[in-house]
Amino acid sequence: MIVRIEKLVYNGYGLGRGEDGLVVFVPYTAPGDLVRVRITERKRDFAFAVVEELLQESPHRVSPQCPHFGQCGSCQWLHVEYKVQLQAKEEILKRELKSLAHAVEPIEYGPSLGYRRRALLFVENKLIGFRGFRTNRLVPVGNCPLLTDDMNRALLVLYRFQTMLKRAREVWMGEDKDASCLLIDVSATAKVKDIHEIFHQLKETLETDVGLRIRYAGKRSRLGKDILKEKLCGVEVCYTFGSFFQTNRFMVESLVRKVLELVPEGGRVLELFAGCGTFTLPLSKRAKSVIAVEANKGACDLLRESAERQGIKNLNVVNADADRFTAEFSDAVDVILLDPPRTGCTPELVKAISKVNPEYVIYVSCNPTTLARDLRRFSNYSLVSVKPLDMFPNTFHLESVAFLKRTG
Template identity: 35%
Template sequence: MAQFYSAKRRVTTRQIITVNVTDLDPFGQGVARHEGKALFVPGLLPGETGEVTLTEEKRQFARGAVKKRLSDSPERVPPRCPHFGVCGGCQQQHASVSLQQQSKSQALSRLMKRDVDEVIAGPEWGYRRRARLSLAFSPRDQTLQMGFRKASSNELVDVHQCPILAPRLEALLAPLRACLSELETIRNPGHVELVLADNGPLLVLRHLAPLSAADRQKLERFSHSEGVALYLAAQSDTLEQVSGEAPWYTSDQLRLSFSPRDFIQVNDAVNQQMVARALTWLSVEPGERVLDLFCGMGNFTLPLAKRAQSVVGVEGVAALVAKGDYNARLNSLKNVTFFHENLEEDVTRQPWAKAGFDKVLLDPARAGAAGVMHHIVKLLPKRVVYVSCNPTTLARDSDALLAAGYQIRRLAMLDMFPHTGHLESMVLFVRE
C-alpha cells in the first residue's frame, strides 16, 4: 500500500502498541509516552495500561485509539449517561470527579506557574441550567431526532436523557419530543433552547418554516401543561414571547432579569460561589470606586454596588448594557452606571474613568482581554480579580499585570462544567 507524506500529518501504520498512561489532560484524554513524545489516548486513565492504535502522529505528539484496556484505575467510575462516548457533550464521565478536578487544577497550575489555592465546585450532576438541542427529521423512519452533536462531527445523537441537565429540564425531554413530533412543520425543524430560570423553565423554538395555527396551539398547550414559558424564533434575530413571564435569576440575593438569549452562567451553584468569592477577594470598602469590565447584564456589577461608593460596568454588547440599567433600577441601586464601549480601545480616556478606580473586576470571553490589560495597569487599582473561561488567554493576559508589579494572591479553579473539558478559573492580583 502506498503512503504519502504530509507536512501537517504523518501517515501512521495501524500497528497496535501497549502503553502505560501516567496523566490525564484537562480534556479527559489519557497521556502516555511513545518514542519520546506525548501520546494522547481518549478513554484511558492514569495508572491504566492499554493496547492502542496510533491514529495521528506529529512531530511533537501523537494520538491513539484504545483497542483493549488491560487494567482499570481505582479512579474509573461507570458513566451515568447511556450516550457517553458517542455524544460530544461530556468527555470525562468515566473518571472520578476528584481526578477531573485534580487534572484541571494541575493544568491551570502549570499555565499560571503557581499552585491552585482552592477548587470551587457544586453538584456533580444536574447542574446545567441551559442547553441547546438540535433537531432533525429522518425521512426513512419518519421520526424526529433531538439531541447534541457527536464529538468532532455534525452527526446528531438522539438524546433521551442527560444527567448533567437540571432535573426540571431533563424531565422535559420526553414530552417535548412528543409535542414537536406532532407538528406539521416537523420535516423542516430548527433547534430548541431550554433554560431554567429561578421562576421556572422556558423554551425557545427556532423554526425554519412558518408555524400553522394548529402548530401554535399544540405548542401553547405544551407550555401550559408543562409549566414552561414559550418563545418562538422565526428568524435568528427575532424572539416572540407566547406564554409565561420574563425569566430572572438571583445573584447575591439580587434579582437579575434576562432575555432567553442573554448570556447567563450555566452552573448556578458555582456562579453563586464565584460571585461571593470575588466580593471577598476585592474586599470593597464603602468609599471605593469599582470598575467591572465585560460586565454583561450585571452578574458581578450589582452585587459590587451593594458594597461600594460607586460602580461602573462596561460592556461591548448594547443590549446587555440596557439590561444592566434595567436590573439596577429593578433593585433600586442608584450608585451604578453602565456604559457601552469597545473594550479594545483605551477606556481610561472616557469621562467616567477620569476619577480613577480602587478595584477592578473583569470577566471576558474565551478570547481574553489582551486589548484592555495595559489600560487597567494605567488605572493603578489596588486589586484586580480576573474571571476566566480560557486558561491560555488568562496566562497571556496576566503577564501585563505581573510586569507592572502586581502579584497573584489567590488562584481558584472553577469546576463550572463537571465531566467536560472546560476549565474555568479566577485570580486575585494585588498591587505591591
C-alpha cells in the same frame, strides 16, 4: 500501540506515552488505564489516538451514567471519579500557571450532576442533541445527566412534536438557579403552527413557569414568560432568551460571593464584560460606584432595568467594546473586574488596564490557558491568589478567579 494513561489534560484528553516515549492524547481514558490505541493524527512531537482495547482499567474509572457518553461532546470525564477530576483540574491550573502556581487555592465544588441550566442543542432530522467530541456530527440526546430535571423533561415534550422538529434547527434552554422558570427558544426554518399545544404540554409536564419562543425568518412568536429572575447574594439579577449567564445552578452564588469578597467595601469599580449583571448588581451594594461595560445591547438594557427596579443608583452601564472603552478611560478606580470570553483578553486590553492603574485587578476566567497567558502580561501587578471553582463537573472546563495587587 500500547499506552499507559498518566493524567487528564485540558481539552478533555487523557495523556499517555507509547513505548517509544511518544506523547499520545486519547479521549475517554482515565489516569492509570493501559490501552491499545490507534493513532488518528500524528504531529511532530505528539499524536492523537482512539482506544481500540482497554487492556487494564484504571481504579479511578466509574460507570458513566449516560448512554451517549463516548460520542457526545458535552462531557468528557463522566467515567472518572469526581475527586480525581477535581485533582486533575487543580493540577492543570498549576501546570498552566507555572511559576505562579503557588497562588492556587483548593478547588471549590458542588453536586456533579443536574447542575447545567443553560444549553444550546441542535436539531437534525427531527432529532435533538449535542455535537460530538471535536466533530460537527449531531449526537441525539433523550436525557442528559448534566442538565436540570426540567430541561430533560422539556426535551421529552419537544420530541412529541415531530412537525416542529422537522423545521427546528436549534433549541436554546435556560433556567433560573432555583428551578422556578424555564425559557425555551427554538429557531426554525419555517412557521411552527402548534406553538400553543407545545406550550400547553410544557406547562403541564414541568409544573414550573415556562416561556416558549419560536423564531423563523426574522419573526418571533412567544407564549408565557420571557424573563428569568434570581437572587444572587440578596440582589435580583435577570436574564432572557439567549442571554449569557453562569451555567452551574449550584455554584453560581459561590462564584459571585468569591468575587464580592475580593472587592474592598466602598471601592470604585470598573467592570468589563459585565453581561446581564451577575456580578455587577450584587457588587453595586458593596461598592461606592460601578461602571459596567458590555458589548451586547440586550444585556445592557436588562442590566439597566434590573438596577432601576431595585433603586440602584451607583451603577453606570456602558454599551461598548471593552478594549476601546478602557483605552480611553481616564477616571480613577480602585478595582477592575473582568470576565472575558474563553479567548481571554488582548495584550492591548492588559496594557489599558495597567494604564488605568487600579490597586486591584480581579480576573474571572473560564480558560486556564488564556488566563495564564494574560496574567503573565500584567507586569506591574503581583498575583495574590487564584481560586478554581468547578462550574462544569464531568467536563474539562474550569472557572477560576484570579486576584492581583498593584506592586508599584
